[in-house]
Amino acid sequence: MAIYKAPLEDMRFVLNDVFQAEHLWSSLPPISEVTRDLSDAVLEEAGKMVENLLFPLNRDGDEEGCHFEDGVVTTPKGFKDAFKTYAENGWTAFSGNPEFGGQGMPKSLAVLFEEMMHSANSSFALYPALTNGATLCLDAHASDELKQAYLPKLYSGEWAGTMCLTEPHCGTDLGILRTKAVPQDDGSYQISGTKIFITGGEHDMVDNIIHLVLAKLPDAPAGSKGISLFLVPKFLPDAEGNPGERNGVAAGSIEHKMGIKGSATCVMNFDSAKGWLVGEINQGLACMFTMMNYERLSIGIQGLGLGEASYQSAVDYARERIQGRAATGAANPDGAADPIIVHGDVRRMLMTMRALNEGGRALSAYVGIQLDLVKFSEDEEARRKAADRVALLTPVAKAFFTDRGFETTVLGQQVFGGHGYIREWGMEQFVRDCRISQIYEGTNGIQALDLAGRKVTRNGGRYVESFLAEVRHWIEENGQEAGLDGVREPLVAAVDRLQVATEELLRQAGDNPDAVNASAVEYLDLFGYVTYAWLWAMMMVNAAGRDDDFGRAKMITGRFYFERLLPRGEALARQLKAGAETMMSLDADLF
């Protein structure tokens, strides 16, 4: 059966040892009082909560799914009560703005908390994930009046938020969306249209649901420059700020999906619903990107979290299940067979999962730290540099975490053999739940295009240059550390390879408009493997001095990463060099 325990030791290692987060936080006044003791305690409490409250609902939630009847959506048994407890204990306010009732926790801590949430119950985790993104967006772009009216209730978990972008005929291409917003005399707007794939669009866990909706004014310019953002509550707040009159928005149906069945994915019909503008007119897409960038990292972490849950379950099974004998002779001579963890192929799978999960956790924390710097640093240059890093790494985190997460959940299922395919064991649910993370929040192809296009070729490689300079500087400072014995050369070679590939991509993009689109996925994957290599090197330098089991395991896993996973980048670099020609030359009719 699937199991899950929050990987506290590794989380603390990443936060405290690798990134010395306490030291950083202490230099950032708004979070300077977050100490190592506090963050350790928070992680421990979060771990208990997800293990005891959310994980037990995961399997049944999948079997039962959500229900839809006459516009009412019911979440699986236990979800509503669990959410109440979750909110009452303050978890909905975790990194919210303290001015409106948030707890103001650092993002570098929040990413680890989010990982636990997705490990334990991805369907459940999506409800607060959407609310968190909505609050971030409102905090950044809404009027003070809207903030006062909505943020406290969203932070308290009494209300929840959604993100309404996709329509039946458009997802990636929001420029052609049809939802209309008609200005009213009172300064509000009447919103009409249909949105699909709305996570948590309707459900029974909160008193009110606040939709952030992209729509077009009647006279808006064509394309994505004519999109505005609106706040549309399910119930209009009354004079006391409590849910009052029902607004003209309702769920038309829920989707029957491959996975995340406990998450209500709704068709939302807006029928002259009352809404309020957030941000400037026609600046809606830019405002929504505050939410989308949050969700992209969060969905990346969904892949990571599911990979961790699958890994732990697979290790547990591999220690218990006996089958065959070790190639080197019986390891369990008194038993009928040896536990399958003795077999090279099972170890290949477990080590791959482990190396990818731990590399991903480190990158997730690194991005979290950059987000803390963007938000809290008093040094403008540090903020700008961190913002560039976040821009560069957000698509990498979203796509690479979820692609590797999917690979990891599939490997975990494979360790279980035939039992992995049977629903009651829980391993195939991780696969199904993870699969969506590669698709929504911008497919991974779109993430790759964001990276290779907007973040690399369209600024002449400036972000990558700065990032690679940081990596090379780190290698200069740490290259002689004993922890890097045997991996120093592959690390340098990998960094060189990414640089050459970046130059290649820039060159190709100059020659052929299709080139970026054609090589973007390979480029992003290569970027991911090289970045993990750097983070693994950091971890190995930190672990080398430790004379304990944790340190030994870390060193072996790091070496495994360099030997067995980093080489994938060599093939990717070669593929990328081929360019777009063959890919684009087959007539559409001839497929």
Place this chain on the structure above:
Amino acid sequence: MAIYKAPLEDMRFVLNDVFQAEHLWSSLPPISEVTRDLSDAVLEEAGKMVENLLFPLNRDGDEEGCHFEDGVVTTPKGFKDAFKTYAENGWTAFSGNPEFGGQGMPKSLAVLFEEMMHSANSSFALYPALTNGATLCLDAHASDELKQAYLPKLYSGEWAGTMCLTEPHCGTDLGILRTKAVPQDDGSYQISGTKIFITGGEHDMVDNIIHLVLAKLPDAPAGSKGISLFLVPKFLPDAEGNPGERNGVAAGSIEHKMGIKGSATCVMNFDSAKGWLVGEINQGLACMFTMMNYERLSIGIQGLGLGEASYQSAVDYARERIQGRAATGAANPDGAADPIIVHGDVRRMLMTMRALNEGGRALSAYVGIQLDLVKFSEDEEARRKAADRVALLTPVAKAFFTDRGFETTVLGQQVFGGHGYIREWGMEQFVRDCRISQIYEGTNGIQALDLAGRKVTRNGGRYVESFLAEVRHWIEENGQEAGLDGVREPLVAAVDRLQVATEELLRQAGDNPDAVNASAVEYLDLFGYVTYAWLWAMMMVNAAGRDDDFGRAKMITGRFYFERLLPRGEALARQLKAGAETMMSLDADLF
């Protein structure tokens, strides 16, 4: 929505042009009358049948699944009637022994028929696939009396067959199985035990179900040397050979699975059931391998068939769905957006699917031809050589077809974006149905171990040497053909790489007993990519002379394979070189 049309043009190209099957068949007396006209007509009829009879039941069969009540298993609506039609039209007898009512069709034709079956309805296809394997096994190993009593009814589709290996505590490691067979005075045996994961163990489509069961005699030697094979019918045939008295075997339950939900996966309880020995006592595993090798190729083809169905559906969607604009300027200027097939990333996915499917189809036909030679050739040396080739390539086909098939179904789902995750579109079913093919019939890790262990290191690389000699000979003969411009060098480099990797594997295996197990999967993958490269080269030589759309598409797809997929082998070769040390050095407790 998912669509499917049998890819007749490509199947005929492979059979007639690439392998000149008619010429081969004409030299093999038992199938010498199978002409190109006949095989073309058979494929066309098969195509109509799967498109009209089986594919329409695929989606609903998944939604409904099988039902279990009081030991009775009911297949999804329509399956029973469809099976009746299928059997009445002779498809159950396709490649059966004509002596007992089979149609004796060549295997090289049957593999293409099987591909269509799995494309159209994998759950349905499994029922005849198991029966086919059982008849092969009985034809090879059973007494004449058993053959006379069972083969005609199995070929006619009145009865069906199963394969009963796995038990709750053992799957891969059959040496520890517990099912008992007690000899009776009448020459029969009493079989008792529990078997799990039995495909088609119980269902409502036939009058009788014939189980081939592995069990141990009371005095059998320990381990796999003490396993015997038994035929155990659900109903004991009466004096007329019709189903008579109910035997002591019944389904205890069915599994609730990730996919192939229309296929009944049963727990089978044998309670002093009457059975008859097939083959010699304690030779059961060897006899069962006749069936298992058949099923391994067949399950490989399941991956291939699902990849093809997913590809066709994805192409159809990519031509219709409009979203965004081509990087080179509007391709559909009168529409709101361009069809997504203009985008490089969508093409990357479609071309990858296409290149893997067509490469796989060619390998499947190549293995089919080797099986025809093994069975029908009058030249002992040709039979031996072909048998060596089948031994070498069966694990490659099973694992590589299904791993690439899974990759392909995931890509096809990805092309659909969010709609790919919604059940009604049918794309996620292909993924779920395909996933089992990597697990059952010996996990792909076990296939890799079979290849790297039994088929390579344990005979000093003799099979590979002979195979690579054939490939090199082909390159010598065809290397100067115009169709190979630009791919000649990568092909030769790939063959060299496989040879070096084989030598490396042999060297490692001599030093460390864990080495084979640790590198087997990388070795098998490398083997697969190199073999596809050779088959792509063959196809390109044949297509180069064609001045038609089919030929042009083939050439472009071939070049894509060499540019974008073959390079994966470089990484695999590098990973393999790392050996077993890091993989095996982490204490089991430290995972």
